[in-house]
Amino acid sequence: MRTQVGIIGAGPAGLMLSHLLHLEGIESVVLEAHTRQYVEERVRAGVLEQATVDLMVETGLGARLKQEGLLHNGIKLSFGGCRHRIDFRDLTPGRTITVYAQQEILKDLIQARLDSGGQIHFDVSAVSLHGLDTAAPVIRYRAGGDSREIHCDFLAGCDGSHGVSRTSIPAGALAVFERTYPFAWLGILAEAPPASEEPIYSHHQQGFALFSMRSPKITRLYLQCAPDEDLDQWPDSRIWEALRTRHATSDGWRPVEGPILQKGITGMRSFVVEPMQFGRLFLAGDAAHIVPPTGAKGMNLAIADVRVLARGLAEFYASGRKDLLDQYSATCLRRVWKVQRFSWWMTSMLHRFDAEDGFEYRRQLAELDYVTGSRAASMSLAENYVGLPMDY
Ligand code: APR
Numbered sequence: 001m002r003t004q005v006g007i008i009g010a011g012p013a014g015l016m017l018s019h020l021l022h023l024e025g026i027e028s029v030v031l032e033a034h035t036r037q038y039v040e041e042r043v044r045a046g047v048l049e050q051a052t053v054d055l056m057v058e059t060g061l062g063a064r065l066k067q068e069g070l071l072h073n074g075i076k077l078s079f080g081g082c083r084h085r086i087d088f089r090d091l092t093p094g095r096t097i098t099v100y101a102q103q104e105i106l107k108d109l110i111q112a113r114l115d116s117g118g119q120i121h122f123d124v125s126a127v128s129l130h131g132l133d134t135a136a137p138v139i140r141y142r143a144g145g146d147s148r149e150i151h152c153d154f155l156a157g158c159d160g161s162h163g164v165s166r167t168s169i170p171a172g173a174l175a176v177f178e179r180t181y182p183f184a185w186l187g188i189l190a191e192a193p194p195a196s197e198e199p200i201y202s203h204h205q206q207g208f209a210l211f212s213m214r215s216p217k218i219t220r221l222y223l224q225c226a227p228d229e230d231l232d233q234w235p236d237s238r239i240w241e242a243l244r245t246r247h248a249t250s251d252g253w254r255p256v257e258g259p260i261l262q263k264g265i266t267g268m269r270s271f272v273v274e275p276m277q278f279g280r281l282f283l284a285g286d287a288a289h290i291v292p293p294t295g296a297k298g299m300n301l302a303i304a305d306v307r308v309l310a311r312g313l314a315e316f317y318a319s320g321r322k323d324l325l326d327q328y329s330a331t332c333l334r335r336v337w338k339v340q341r342f343s344w345w346m347t348s349m350l351h352r353f354d355a356e357d358g359f360e361y362r363r364q365l366a367e368l369d370y371v372t373g374s375r376a377a378s379m380s381l382a383e384n385y386v387g388l389p390m391d392y
């Protein structure tokens with residue numbers, strides 16, 4: 001088989017890239033290790049920056065998002081028994097966020113690709129990449145018990161943090177920058193009407209808690225826990241008790257409780273590789289960088305990468321010029337590090353690193369007091385949260 005761009009991974013990065021290339025008349029084939037059902041049901045985060053929403057709408061994928069997405073004009077920071085609102089409408093006019101689950105985005109992208117004759121091969125295995133530093137890279141893989149090959153002009157490694165793409169790059173060709181955090185998130189989906197219209201980030205002695213939602217009937221909540229937390233030690237009653245405690249405020253607000261439909265632990269780390277390219281292989285999304293979920297940036301950053309890549313590939317196929325492709329890594333990394341900074345900052349301000357460190361605890365409270373009390377500091381948080389402008 002032959003195609004112009006071989007894409008490994010049907011996550012937000014791979015599917016959006018295939019969609020954008022299609023709109024430029026560029027062919028691509030997407031290879032995905034899991035089944036379509038698994039990809040469409042995998043519970044992940046769901047906060048979309050303004051630029052991500054605009055791109056979905058501009059490229060014809062806005063219908064369901066507009067109908068079912070929950071628009072938010074702000075978030076709340078809760079500490080010292082009070083909630084404080086960060087008002088996006090006031091601080092970043094015209095730019096807000098939309099809550100729309102990642103798997104819904106994937107459903108829309110997969111449907112759009114298949115409706116326009118796009119090739120997505122699910123349930124493949126043994127993917128390997130060859131000839132990365134040649135003008136004719138090849139992907140080998142197994143599907144339906146057969147060995148297959150795809151001859152490509154370019155490869156896009158959109159296969160996440162545990163994929164094959166990054167590890168196909170010779171050791172030493174990439175520099176790795178990493179920060180791990182001494183905690184994780186225990187996340188739940190609950191069948192309960194959201195008691196707040198906007199996400200609430202709560203700082204508490206016991207640890208961080210996040211209140212979010214998925215629909216008028218489904219609430220999404222997270223608790224700071226140990227990296228190796230045993231879910232069996234967390235019966236529903238203990239989860240609700242911890243959420244009540246950490247979100248408690250003097251006005252008596254509390255999340256509405258209900259049956260817990262799903263629970264899971266999400267690790268917390270910051271990770272970047274440089275450069276995001278090796279020969280004709282371009283890394284995008286979690287294959288090149290991981291952010292802790294505190295800033296809700298992972299999916300948005302993955303989509304920002306492939307906008308830059310699609311633009312570079314479109315220029316190459318239109319004019320043969322490679323300068324945008326040659327700048328791909330540098331262009332993406334400027335944004336990646338700004339988003340890393342914001343996600344690290346939100347994580348550092350809101351989580352308990354050491355339960356005994358009173359100085360750190362009071363420093364965090366002072367930072368929260370400053371951020372919510374200063375217009376300049378609130379605006380800085382808001383403009384990062386709704387998404388920095390695409391500066392390519
Ligand atoms: N062969 C084929 N497919 C693979 C392979 C492989 N060897 N390894 C991984 N994949 C697939 C995974 O099954 C997954 O569907 O690649 C896809 C990668 O998707 P994501 O992990 O979602 O990565 P990305 O598209 O970069 O999106 C990043 O997704 O996970 C969230 O929090 C993350 O928000 C971030 C966003």
Ligand code: PHB
Pocket residue numbers: 044045046047099199210212213220293294295296
């Ligand atoms: C979510 O709704 O899943 C969510 C919201 C905000 C975050 C992370 C996740 O920072």
